[in-house]
Amino acid sequence: MPPNTCAAGRTPLTSLLSYVRPHAPGLLGxxxxxxxxxxxxxxxxxVVKSLIDALTGGTPYxxxxxxxxxxxxxxxxxxxWGMYLVELTAESVVLTARRRLVTRLLRLRVAVVDGAEPGDLMSRVTGDTTQLRAAATSNVVDLVAGILQIAGAVxxxxxxxxxxxxxxxxxxxLLAAVTLALVPRIRRAGEQAQEAVGGMGAVLERTLGAFRTVKANGAEEQQARAVHAAARQAWRRGRQAARWVSLAGVATGLxxxxxxxxxxxxxxxxxAADExxxxxxxxxxxxxxxxxxPVTQLVGGFTGLQAGLAAVRRIDGIADLAAEDLSRPADRDRAGAPVTVRFRDVSLRHRPDxxxxxxxxxxxxxSTGLTAVVGPSGAGKTTLLALVERFYEPTTGQVEIDGRDVREWPLAELRARIGYVEQEAPVLSGTLLxxxxxxxxxxxxxxxAEVLERTRLVPLLRRLPDGLHTAVGHRGASLSGGERQRIAIARALLRRPGLLLLDEPTSQLDAMNERxxxxxxxxxxxxxxxxMVAHRLSTVTRADRIVVLEAGRVRxxxxxxxxVDGCDLYRGLAATQLLTGIGTRQPKQSPDARHPQQSSDIAAI
Incomplete structure (x- = not known):
């Protein structure tokens, strides 16, 4: 979970003012x-006093x-008009905060996001920035205006x-003493309430992310209970915050x-004494x-500011997370040149222990040719590709592209030369184009047009009502698994990569499309x-070279x-994928006439 601390060297208040500063003219106006x-x-x-004196004294009123x-x-x-300007400025402040936060989130390292809850991160972009909106504008104005108006009235x-x-x-x-005593409790309750809302968002996001699995297993009630429990925790924390804020309001009125x-x-x-x-x-x-x-304004501004500062801590907690440097532009002119890849004594542990x-x-x-990476589940095949893309950093050793450590490449330039297709082949909401x-x-x-033809997407294009401009739905819900896979491959080829990384691209393709x-x-x-990470033997046999991984090591x-001749592990994997019983070197057995297809597959080995 990302920490709830402000960026190094900044207090929550100075961080809050940094969001206000670009919009100071509108706020001041x-x-x-x-x-x-x-x-x-x-x-x-x-003036009322003068009017009463005029009425009682018989003078013109x-x-x-x-x-x-x-x-x-x-x-x-x-x-x-003043309130309208403040509200306009508030919208600009929250827009700036959300842009800054989203930009930062999208630059976080993959390992950091893997260890975070997406729902909590989304809560920081939505709920916490809304709290920031009030704190950075109306609460600040209420504090300043309340102090000045009270001073003038006094x-x-x-x-x-x-x-x-x-x-x-x-x-x-006496009121000031009570309010100051309540401030720490209001701030702490506000932080806990916002964390609880983020936790509820995380639980809900996990449930919706596996929606079909939930449905298929009849787990609606079970997951509903989990979300309800998180919602109740948020409700409980919200009640605590409301209790202290209400107490401050009651003290003011009293x-x-x-x-x-x-x-x-x-x-x-x-x-009565004529004094x-x-x-x-x-x-x-x-x-x-x-x-x-003004007193109510002052107390409300103060309590609202505490909730806003709690939101700032959560928002700025993102700034403390490790991010990638994407400042240097990609060298698109070299994007199509083939590359060499070298792993030098590379080890990776996600935790030291x-x-x-x-x-x-x-x-x-x-620099050219097809390399297939095979091995049992959990052998580290996908991680091997992730290191090339610098999604992770090796614990020891180095990964080189064209003789240069990938950590020395500008990330944008490195990734401009790589096409990457994930196993899940995600499709985002939007159009096909x-x-x-x-x-x-x-x-x-x-x-x-050439890539669409090569990836066999032209029939899909003709079938869609608006062609390339057809909306594909959330996560490509209107597409089949094979179509999503081909779209991901076409996306990678459109980059004209010098290095193409494919993580089991044929997993959702039928035999014809696989060929x-x-x-x-x-x-x-x-x-x-x-x-290419591969599991199907029909894919592997086309490779110029095959790398066999087991337990993170090259076997x-x-x-x-x-x-097949020299690696028992590979021979066993190949036999399993062919659904044969070959686990040892026994290719000389006569084929079983009852299984002609199996016999031809064995002969292919």
Whole structure:
């Protein structure tokens, strides 16, 4: 799970301000208008005092009445415009945060993402940035505006009656002490609530990612219980956060009510003793009512800021994770040149105390031809390809491309020269063209047409209602497994790679399409280095060389004929894939007439 700490050298508050800084003009403009509206509200009690004095003294009251109406209109108009500017700025802040976060996420190392929960990462992009939105704009404005408005009200209340002001200040200080005591609890509860929401997203993502498996096994209720348990945990954490925020709100309301009652009693006594005019008491009470808004604003801004800072910690936790440097552009001009691959005493462990995924692999692959990698499940075949792509870094040893350690290559340039087809052959939501030209947006139409022909995708193209511009659905739901596999292969070939890595590309192809793909691969291998993880013997026998892996070690390298004669492990694998009983070297047995197809397969060995 990614850590919930800010990037090194930054506090959550400075990190929060870094999101605000690019949008400071809009935020300051909105805050200034809102503050102007606050000043208009602040002047109203003094105008009301003048109006009462005019009415009780028999003097003209037209001017104070007009002034009061003007102040009301001004406070409404500038307040609305100020709030609108702040909300606009808030949207810009959250857009900037999400762009920055998504960019960072897509540059994380594969090993880091493998160890994280995708649902939690998604929660940081969605829920946490929403919390950041309020904290970086409205909460900050509420804090500043609340402080300034309270200060202005206190100055004017001091002019009206210092004794009553002293009573109010005692109540405000008590409120401040209560709020400060609640801040750590509010912050901690907010962090726990957001982590719980991220955990719920992770559970739900895992369930939806295996949706068909859940359905096929009748596990809806079981998975629903797991998601419900995570949702209940989020609810429980949310209740804790709400409890402390509500307590702060209740304390604010109670403080204002207590202050009003005390001022009313003390002020009434001072009016009765002719120590304070009635108009001054009314104005003072109006200021006290007015103070309820800024005080609530201040406390709300403070508690909201704590939730926002908790979100910043989670967002900036992504910045602490290991990321790839993709700053240097790819050298597209060399993308089609064949390469040589060399593994020099390569070992890989995901943890220092963990088992060896690869163990002292020493291997050289020539610049052209097809190399098949075979071995039992868990032998490290896919990991071998991942090291070439630098999805993982070797624990010891080095992987070289054209005599140069892959760690010395700029990543963008390295991967521009490699075409990679995963075993799952993922297809993203979007059009067929989007999936084919992923990372190869400048592909020419003639080359695209040629690749579609070579990968036998033309019949699919003709069948789709909008051709290349047909939406393929979430994860290619409208396509068959074989079609997704061919799309992934076409995507790799469109890059004109110098090195083509295929992780079991024939796993979802029928015999006819497998033979067609074999012809494509053989053609590509004449001018390109092709390394293919394979399980089907019909695929392996076409290879120029075969690498046999077991338990992370290279057991043998050679042609099919060489390995059948000299490698018991390979011979056993080949026999198993042919569904024969050959586990030892017994090819001289006469074929069983009841199984002619099996006999021909044995003869092929």
């Amino acid at each position: 909105g805050a200034a208008l809102m503050f102007l509206g606050g000043l208009a509200n602040l002047a109203q009690p003094m 037209r001017e104070p009445m007009l002034a009061l109406v003007s102040l009301l209109l001004l406070s409404v108009v500038v307040g609305v 100055v004017l209340m001091a002019r009206l009656d210092p004794v009553l002001l002293a009573v109010v200040m005692v109540v405000l200080l 403080a204002v009510q207590v202050a009003f009652l005390v001022v009313l009693g003390v002020g009434g006594a001072r009016v 304070l005019p009635v108009s001054a008491l009314v104005a003072f009470l109006l200021y006290l009512f007015y103070l309820g808004g 963990g088992p060896a995924i690869l163990d002292r692999v020493d291997l050289r692959l020539s 989007d999936n084919l030209t992923m990372g190869s947006a400048r592909t020419s139409e003639p080359w695209l 067609a793909l074999g012809q494509i691969v053989a053609d590509v291998a004449r001018t390109t280095t092709v390394v 043998a390298v050679g042609t099919h004929a060489d390995l």
